[in-house]
Amino acid sequence: MGIVEKTFHDSISASEQQKTVSRNVRVLTAAQSLGGASSPIIISLGGLVGQQLATDPAAATLPVSMLNLGLALGTLPAAVIMRRFGRRAGYLLGATTGMTAGLIATLGIIQASFVVFCIGTFMAGLYSAYVQSYRFAATDGLIGAERDRAISRVMIGGLVAAVIGPQLVIWTRDALPGHTFAGSFLSQAALAMLAIPILLALRRPQSVGSGPAKTTDGRPLFQILASPRYLLAVATGVVSYGLMTFIMTAAPLAMVGHGHSVGSAALGIQWHVLAMFGPSFITGRLMARFGKERVAAVGLLLIGASALVALGGMNIAHFWGALILLGLGWNFGFIGATAMVADCHTPSERGKAQGANDFVVFGTVACASFFAGSLLHTSGWTTVNWLVLPTVAFILVPLVWRAARLPKSN
Template identity: 30%
Template sequence: MLCLATSLLGAYRSTGGYIRYLAADLAPDGRKERSLSIVMYGGLIAAFLGPFAAPAASRAFAIEFVGSYALVALLGLAAVPLALTVSREPRAAASPAGANVGGEDEAAGPATLREGRGNPNFVTALVLLPLSGALMTLVMAIGPLASVHAHHSAELGAALIQWHLVGMFAPALISGELMRRIGPWHTSLTGIGITLLGGVAGASGDGAAAMMTAMICAGVGWNFTYLAGTAFLVRSYATGRGSRLQAVVEGATGAVSVVASLLSATAFDTLGWRMSSVLVLAVGGPLLVWQRRYGRRNATAADALDLSVASARPVAEA
């Protein structure tokens, strides 16, 4: 029953990732990136309230943790009326010029994976989102274990997770505006760089300051990369036509994050905290190099495709 309940919660949680795409599709042109960061404000609230609500709910009933699941159920029910307030769905716009080969009916349908493979924005999102999610998951899962093995207090272990969550969501207050000013490519490079900085801090030792820096940087780096990757994906299709491409990227991100979570205990058991941080550098370093080269080489093509997608939007509105 516990495994079944957890699976259902996971299925519920998996739908949450699509909310940001809906927000971007419904936002007016020029405010799509801003809408992505606004959606993430909810995570900031959870980062501050979660560490206090979780232990209080777990002790609310005679049987421990019954209140925790009751709280999750109440939050899930509270989301239903909020979802019903969405008064309209984004209507599909025509494909960018040259992308559709299947006829007029297909033009109003979801963008195909074949279209996505030829779009550098989609390719970038398909690389950035899974790998950044995997690195963040790896650090988040290992951090509390490493804190215990380093003989830090339980309070520090809780603080590591709390400030990691703050790092994941607090930058949404500025990252959306920053991305609007410097673009998703520079934002993604900034995020990867911050993640690498956290890897350096973790590799330097298992002291409280080093671990806290590593956990915060992993969260902040993920925020920037997550927003940039989502912006790349939103730019890869016309409004209302992204369901298939979204599913591919979300599925890949979830699968890679699951693998990172499953491997985190083995990585810590065999490598320890410091070498696990070196592993972050081993993955993040090549990712940074790839993004610099691929992004620079395809910047012109990506911008051209983005303009084509934008020019198709009035078709849907008409």
């Protein structure tokens, strides 16, 4: 009878564990839909508000760069906070930071203060550091293909965010009379506030836990960093996200500079964002069938193909085609890299391993956003795209080498 009772108890525990994990994935997908909308609002409006408030026209894009800088600098502190106090506590702090960021940015517009506005976008970057880790949190309590599919499902929230952000810009830009765009940043604060009750529903899976971890458990960070498998996973994420940001930042300027309208440039970016998140419905299944390394390798090939299309001409079809391929490549490359990182650490090591990964990836993104505009101005769109090809090849070769030595499902 004791054995029967134990078996029954284990069955109930497994069932409850599965319910908790499934619930968390839904919670994180919803939170991603709200938190992920913050960045598109700033990317869409940061430069325009900067033109209104900055005394130096060259500083107009600084608010967007401050967003990326805040994201890069916020990754390690966010990892430490979540490791010490748990994911839910960290995410609630992040959402509160996001709400404060929107209010400060709104205040900057109302007071016509460029400095205050930049502080608001920087704090929005700190919030984004938490949002970016939602994809890792979805893997808590999961193994193998289930973990890969969970990452992909949470990234679907980015597709919703890509629609919510621009629509809020349109609906609320004139909500505060006499202060154009202030309403849009007030709506950014409202989205972060709406995420708080959703994040309160996050629970700690029994087998892994999203609560505090012992600081003495697991390998030291330098030992994790010395692992070739981990380094390849991080490098794949760096190239996928860094090149995407690099090209996406330069593309609208290049399109307008080659005689295309601002509306055409905006439409190209919209198709690009849809291509970034649309495949998330199937990326998890593709990784389960073919392996995450193979999917990531295809992503890098698509990013390389986008550069070749861009080098083919300056017609609108070349720009749009390149941006769509770039979005698809980012999806396969970055989600594949995320799943690769999740395979490289134990549960007790997740905070430092994931935090170090995001610090390197988003630090590169920040540098790319600062560098893309100046390189385009000095060297041109063709040079920007030629630089993509050797960068892709540098990571693609070891990635393909590893993928060839793995079974199709890994």
